[in-house]
Each structure stands twice: as structure tokens, then as C-alpha cells.
Amino acid sequence: MVDIDRFFEILTEVCDELPEEFFHELHQGVLLSEQIKISPYARSDDMFIMGEYRRAYYGNQITIYYGSFARAYPNLDEEALKNRIRETVRHEFRHHMEHLSGMYGADSLEREDQIRLRRYLRGE
Numbered sequence: 001m002v003d004i005d006r007f008f009e010i011l012t013e014v015c016d017e018l019p020e021e022f023f024h025e026l027h028q029g030v031l032l033s034e035q036i037k038i039s040p041y042a043r044s045d046d047m048f049i050m051g052e053y054r055r056a057y058y059g060n061q062i063t064i065y066y067g068s069f070a071r072a073y074p075n076l077d078e079e080a081l082k083n084r085i086r087e088t089v090r091h092e093f094r095h096h097m098e099h100l101s102g103m104y105g106a107d108s109l110e111r112e113d114q115i116r117l118r119r120y121l122r123g124e
Contacts, residue, residue, distance in 0.1 A: 001070045002078060007085075008032050010078070011064055014086045022093050025100060027059025030089070036067030041117055048072045051088040053095035060099070062092040 002010070015030050023029070037049040048068035054061050064085070073084060094109045104110065 001074050001076070002081065004032070004034060004066050006078075007066050007069070007081075010082050010085055011089070014082065014089050017086070018089075018093065022097070025060055026062065026096055028056075028061030030062045030064065033063050033065050034067055035065050036071050037065045038068075041121065043121075047120065050084075051092045053092045053099070055099055060096060062089070062096065064088060064092075 011030065011032055037052075038045055039047040039049055041047065048071060049065060050068050050072070051062060051064045054063065069081070069084065073081060076084065091109070098104070098108050098110070
């Protein structure tokens with residue numbers, strides 16, 4: 001696993017791939033946390049939160065959790081890690097875009113996340 005400074009560089013490269021319009025109303029930007037974040041729904045320490053989109057009074061933000069990546073993917077080479085970061089960043093930006101467009105309900109990513117969580121909890 002790369003150190004947090006290199007991880008930040010990769011995260012920046014991934015964010016630079018996105019159109020500037022994606023950052024509209026993302027007031028707090030994309031933040032990097034050193035934290036390992038385990039899902040409150042985890043049956044054990046096997047379900048990490050890699051990234052999070054937050055809508056808050058002080059502004060919208062995306063947080064990426066370096067510690068979660070380090071714990072979940074300790075042996076990934078840099079290219080594979082970049083792909084995982086890209087996947088997470090785009091997932092969180094989809095939440096942001098859906099929020100901006102007012103998209104909630106059956107076709108939303110929030111709904112897909114709920115379905116994945118239910119499958120996990122059933123052991124599927």
C-alpha cells in the first residue's frame with residue numbers, strides 16, 4: 001500500500017479526470033481522511049466505508065478514507081489501487097449529482113446501496 005502522501009496524489013489525479021461541472025456545489029470539495037471507517041452495519045470488521053458523500057449545513061463534501069483503503073487493500077499495486085480510488089470517487093460523485101438533480105427513489109444510487117447492504121446482511 002502506498003503512503004498517504006502518494007495516495008493523495010493519486011486521488012488528485014483521479015479528481016482531475018472529472019469535468020469541472022461535477023464540482024458544482026461541492027462546497028467542501030474532496031477531502032482525504034486517515035481514518036479507517038467500518039460500517040455500522042458490519043457483522044465484524046469486514047465492511048469498510050471507502051468514501052462518503054455528505055450534504056450538510058456548511059456545504060456538500062466527499063470524504064475518502066485512506067485508512068479503509070489501507071486495511072481493505074494492503075497488497076494492491078498502484079494501478080489497481082488507482083482503479084479502486086477512481087471507482088469510489090465516481091460512486092460518491094454520483095451521489096452528489098443525484099442530490100443536485102433531486103433524484104431519489106427507485107433508480108437512485110442510494111437505493112442501489114440499500115439493496116447491496118440488504119444482500120450483505122443476508123449473507124449473499
